[in-house]
Amino acid sequence: MDYRTKEEQVADYLRERIISGVFPRGSRLKQAEIAKELHLSITPVREALKLLAAEGYVSGDSYRGARVVPFDASASGEILNLRLLLEAQLVRGAVEHVTAQDISDLRALGEEFEKAFEAGDRAIARGVNYRFHRRLYDIAKMPQTLHFVQILWARYPFDLINAVEERGKDAVKEHDEILRALTSGDPSASMLAMRKHIESGWSILKSKQ
Structure with a gap:
């Protein structure tokens, strides 16, 4: 059984794709497209992007979209x-x-x-x-x-x-x-x-x- 919340599962999904290069550094993440791909509402995707912003994976406004942070x-x-x-x-x-x-x-x-x-x-x-x-x-x-x-x-x-x-x-x-x-x-x-x-x-x- 997966103990993670929906937003945590979405955040892990996005982390994997950022690290793997599916979402290249500097690319834009559109929450509506992610929600559609995962068959979820916008809410857990928006909350997942907030988690990733706090961790440093993305930057920007989760309502309008976020970008993958460049490598420093x-x-x-x-x-x-x-x-x-x-x-x-x-x-x-x-x-x-x-x-x-x-x-x-x-x-x-x-x-x-x-x-x-x-x-x-x-x-x-x-x-x-x-x-x-x-x-x-x-x-x-x-x-x-x-x-x-x-x-x-x-x-x-x-x-x-x-x-x-x-x-x-x-x-x-x-x-x-x-x-x-x-x-x-x-x-x-x-x-x-x-x-x-x-x-x-x-x-x-x-x-x-």
């Missing part, structure tokens, strides 16, 4: 360090609460990501990658930490990192490493695997600049 390159180093700190804590929490069903769900998402990458569909792969991390961090039962991480994601250059050709293949291996550590119940190994995953994407981006 100057903030990336600080944001990287905050991600490493907070996401490591979420992984530690996930180790404490993970179930066999959680592992199965994460493996299915890992396989879906690999198939999308092999098929050359980067937008789908990026969206699945978002769901993999979101599902993993939900397990930790640390909603405030996850909230701060989502704010960091709004400012992180996922679109630039995922445009690098070799990134998908590396990410597949790194997801597997995270899942092996999680399955073994080893918090230190799980935290290290996540740290390597985040740093790997960053190092690839920096090498291309």
Whole structure:
């Protein structure tokens, strides 16, 4: 059962599409079109856009429409360090609460990501990658930490990192490493695997600049 409100579900839908690049940075989000696509009234879409504006994903007036916020390159180093700190804590929490069903769900998402990458569909792969991390961090039962991480994601250059050709293949291996550590119940190994995953994407981006 989905415990989220309608506006939270819409906000998560929009976060995934912003991070995946389906809604490019600087593009306009029209609430009427989103509501029609999701078969919802305007109200939960408008409230979702307010949530995303507070997190830094969009800017503008939710009544007239909002725009996806451009990536701020100057903030990336600080944001990287905050991600490493907070996401490591979420992984530690996930180790404490993970179930066999959680592992199965994460493996299915890992396989879906690999198939999308092999098929050359980067937008789908990026969206699945978002769901993999979101599902993993939900397990930790640390909603405030996850909230701060989502704010960091709004400012992180996922679109630039995922445009690098070799990134998908590396990410597949790194997801597997995270899942092996999680399955073994080893918090230190799980935290290290996540740290390597985040740093790997960053190092690839920096090498291309």
